[in-house]
Amino acid sequence: MFKNLAYILLFCLDLKSANADSCKFNINEHRPSISEVEASGISVRSEDGNALEDLFNYCSNDVVIKFEEGDCSDSKVTKNLKKTIFKLVELIDQEWEGERKLRITEAWDNNAEHTKYSLHNEGRAADITTDDRDTKKLSKLACLAMAAGFSWVKLEKDHVHASVPR
Numbered sequence: 001m002f003k004n005l006a007y008i009l010l011f012c013l014d015l016k017s018a019n020a021d022s023c024k025f026n027i028n029e030h031r032p033s034i035s036e037v038e039a040s041g042i043s044v045r046s047e048d049g050n051a052l053e054d055l056f057n058y059c060s061n062d063v064v065i066k067f068e069e070g071d072c073s074d075s076k077v078t079k080n081l082k083k084t085i086f087k088l089v090e091l092i093d094q095e096w097e098g099e100r101k102l103r104i105t106e107a108w109d110n111n112a113e114h115t116k117y118s119l120h121n122e123g124r125a126a127d128i129t130t131d132d133r134d135t136k137k138l139s140k141l142a143c144l145a146m147a148a149g150f151s152w153v154k155l156e157k158d159h160v161h162a163s164v165p166r
């Protein structure tokens, strides 16, 4: 009798841990399974960074920005992306108990490095990792990005690409 109860208990505990870890991304997997354009809307090139919001104040606080262009221009984003990034910062803080920060390697791109249809052109997409650049954390980070409200999330080999609607 007690043995059976113990088995049931173990079974329940097992289910619980399985659920907690059930979100996993494989490399090149994106969610939802529809295209990014369908999920986040088509990209319109934004030549004018002034229309975007600055993440500058977060460069050295909760978010680590990779200064690819020597200033904070990479950190410009739309209002919606800014809001979603701040939500993700909270979730990262909870997940890794303040030990890890969000690292953004690319947001708005004014150097036309991306394709014509990239949402980076419009400041609606971000390429992200954790600040320790641990690729083993990327699947979890992609799951947190979904939970934060990004409308389309893809796990690339060395970063997560995530976008929001306009």
Ligand SMILES: [Zn+2]
Pocket: 106, 120, 125, 126, 127, 161, 162
């Ligand atoms: Zn990207």
